[in-house]
Amino acid sequence: MIFGDPLEHTLREKLLSSLGQARNLWAPCLGKDGICRLQTIGAGPFPALAQPTMIPLKKLLLPYRETVWRYQSGRFRAAEMTGPFAVVGVTLCELQAVWYLDQVFAADESYQTRRANRFLVGMPCEPDSNCRCDQALMPLAGDIFIDQEQAWALSTAGEAVLHACGCTSQAEGPLPWPVGMTAQRPAITPEQYAAASDAPVWAEAASHCLSCGACSAVCPTCYCFDMLDDAALDGTVSRSRIWDNCFFAEHGKVAGGYDFRPGRAARLRFRMEHKFFGFGSLRGQNSCVGCGRCRKACPVDIDLDQIAARLKGEEGS
Amino acid sequence: MKFVPPIKLAWLRFTSCSGCQLTLLNNEDSLAELAHVVELHNFPLLSSACGNAEALDVALVEGSLTSPGEVERLLAIRRKSRLLVAVGACALTGGVNAMVKGERHKAMVSIYGKAGAEWDTFPPQPIHHFVKVDGQIPGCPPEPHELLQAIAAILHGGWPSHQVMPVCMECRINENRCLLEEDCAPCLGPITQAGCDALCPGLGVPCEGCRGVVPEANRDELYRLFITAGLSEQEIRHRLERFGAAL
Numbered sequence: 104m105i106f107g108d109p110l111e112h113t114l115r116e117k118l119l120s121s122l123g124q125a126r127n128l129w130a131p132c133l134g135k136d137g138i139c140r141l142q143t144i145g146a147g148p149f150p151a152l153a154q155p156t157m158i159p160l161k162k163l164l165l166p167y168r169e170t171v172w173r174y175q176s177g178r179f180r181a182a183e184m185t186g187p188f189a190v191v192g193v194t195l196c197e198l199q200a201v202w203y204l205d206q207v208f209a210a211d212e213s214y215q216t217r218r219a220n221r222f223l224v225g226m227p228c229e230p231d232s233n234c235r236c237d238q239a240l241m242p243l244a245g246d247i248f249i250d251q252e253q254a255w256a257l258s259t260a261g262e263a264v265l266h267a268c269g270c271t272s273q274a275e276g277p278l279p280w281p282v283g284m285t286a287q288r289p290a291i292t293p294e295q296y297a298a299a300s301d302a303p304v305w306a307e308a309a310s311h312c313l314s315c316g317a318c319s320a321v322c323p324t325c326y327c328f329d330m331l332d333d334a335a336l337d338g339t340v341s342r343s344r345i346w347d348n349c350f351f352a353e354h355g356k357v358a359g360g361y362d363f364r365p366g367r368a369a370r371l372r373f374r375m376e377h378k379f380f381g382f383g384s385l386r387g388q389n390s391c392v393g394c395g396r397c398r399k400a401c402p403v404d405i406d407l408d409q410i411a412a413r414l415k416g417e418e419g420s
Numbered sequence: 421m422k423f424v425p426p427i428k429l430a431w432l433r434f435t436s437c438s439g440c441q442l443t444l445l446n447n448e449d450s451l452a453e454l455a456h457v458v459e460l461h462n463f464p465l466l467s468s469a470c471g472n473a474e475a476l477d478v479a480l481v482e483g484s485l486t487s488p489g490e491v492e493r494l495l496a497i498r499r500k501s502r503l504l505v506a507v508g509a510c511a512l513t514g515g516v517n518a519m520v521k522g523e524r525h526k527a528m529v530s531i532y533g534k535a536g537a538e539w540d541t542f543p544p545q546p547i548h549h550f551v552k553v554d555g556q557i558p559g560c561p562p563e564p565h566e567l568l569q570a571i572a573a574i575l576h577g578g579w580p581s582h583q584v585m586p587v588c589m590e591c592r593i594n595e596n597r598c599l600l601e602e603d604c605a606p607c608l609g610p611i612t613q614a615g616c617d618a619l620c621p622g623l624g625v626p627c628e629g630c631r632g633v634v635p636e637a638n639r640d641e642l643y644r645l646f647i648t649a650g651l652s653e654q655e656i657r658h659r660l661e662r663f664g665a666a667l
């Protein structure tokens with residue numbers, strides 16, 4: 104280690120200064136209050152490990168509220184995009200989540216513009232009791248993965264940056280995925296899930312759920328949005344896209360006051376169905392990357408994996 | 421409903437602290453712009469001159485109603501206003517005024533002396549108990565920008581769009597430390613309508629619920645959580661009653 108450190112230091116420093124030349128740098132930062140947030144780090148220091156932040160990378164790729172257009176003085180103006188930046192210290196599960204968002208928003212101009220400006224650097228993490236990641240779940244997005252003195256290029260852009268840093272010998276082995284994390288991932292089929300739609304666990308969980316929306320807000324693969332219009336005194340009108348949430352009372356409401364998902368049980372089932380089985384063209388793709396954020400954030404300790412385990416047990420009973 | 425600026429606007433105050441008016445005035449940077457689009461007919465905190473316009477485009481009403489005289493004044497305003505907007509917790513739910521419990525007559529005498537016994541008052545009521553309300557701006561007080569947004573939207577013939585969601589959502593977006601989860605603090609965020617950007621929890625103070633209750637709030641579970649956290653039934657009731665969240 105003593106001999107390894109200076110080398111590692113050098114590669115990281117080179118990478119940092121190389122990325123920092125053309126981009127703002129963001130990284131997970133642990134606050135004094137114990138909350139880890141994605142923040143700009145200026146000139147460093149470069150994080151030593153990846154950490155899950157309270158709000159995941161969608162904070163930058165699909166901002167909570169973004170102006171889609173503005174109508175001012177008789178002209179429509181497109182929203183302004185922020186400049187390019189790099190995120191360093193991204194966990195493996197989150198690189199999967201970004202791959203998933205990339206699929207969902209493949210045809211979304213605003214997402215793709217933001218995405219094209221991002222350079223993502225993955226790093227090893229320290230799993231905790233909430234983690235249930237699964238390497239086999241889906242591919243990874245991202246550009247570089249660095250672990251101690253080794254670096255992997257995950258994209259051609261990543262390859263170029265590593266090359267520019269003088270890192271000519273890339274790591275060859277597999278990425279250092281945490282081991283033994285999948286044991287608690289419930290293997291439930293869509294048929295089993297559908298058959299258990301009246302299982303008592305739904306009413307029980309729904310009685311506790313506060314509809315606070317935290318689980319979906321912190322989930323790296325939850326992406327529902329709503330569109331809101333605003334006017335200003337000077338006559339400017341703007342339209343923004345803002346995160347929506349399947350736990351909110353109006354999420355399932357349509358014209359005529361009809362509600363597709365009245366009540367908390369239906370909303371919990373909806374979120375779980377989306378996570379475990381996907382919708383639309385991504386039907387069949389489990390999008391729970393196992394980051395554990397929802398379990399950690401839920402004030403009443405609702406855990407989808409536990410619900411799934413109960414559903415399997417209760418099915419047919 | 422389309423308006424041609426300047427719109428004739430009056431601010432009416434009933435039983436309240438005038439904090440909502442102050443909130444509008446706190447938009448210092450926008451007051452000049454505001455003056456271009458509104459014609460002010462009454463604004464007690466700015467001038468004691470009382471407007472007597474025959475017709476108003478918009479009446480912004482602050483405060484709860486506590487006497488027959490106030491009701492008459494409110495009805496008169498409603499009759500001559502195209503739009504009537506309730507501003508702030510007092511106007512929407514009765515606000516902190518509505519916390520007064522117990523014997524009214526005794527309270528009047530103990531606070532105002534003998535004269536108090538003569539006054540004709542009743543327990544504070546939200547204004548929708550008496551008149552049709554076209555728009556509501558919640559909060560104690562509302563956020564300064566909400567008042568401007570409402571006036572701007574009215575000018576365009578609409579009303580500001582907002583999400584029906586709890587304070588918790590804004591609290592998560594801001595990546596605040598959750599006081600309920602981490603400290604078992606009696607935070608009303610989960611049942612309170614958002615829009616304040618989770619102001620209080622962002623400063624480390626549990627939400628008091630000043631913006632009113634979200635639809636379909638799970639009071640039962642919050643009650644269970646507060647009991648587990650060591651609050652007494654009475655403490656919980658008082659907390660919920662502060663801004664009318666008790667059932």
Ligand code: SF4
Nearest residue numbers: 322391392394395397
């Ligand atoms: S469902 Fe929960 S554990 Fe799965 S990706 Fe979303 S936040 Fe993470």
Ligand code: SF4
Nearest residue numbers: 312313315316318401
């Ligand atoms: S975090 Fe928990 S309480 Fe809040 S909406 Fe999700 S499941 Fe319900």
Ligand code: SF4
Nearest residue numbers: 588591598599607609
């Ligand atoms: S601190 Fe209060 S408002 Fe914020 S998330 Fe926790 S319960 Fe909700």
Ligand code: SF4
Nearest residue numbers: 616620627628629630
């Ligand atoms: S956090 Fe709660 S009490 Fe504080 S301003 Fe918002 S709604 Fe009002």
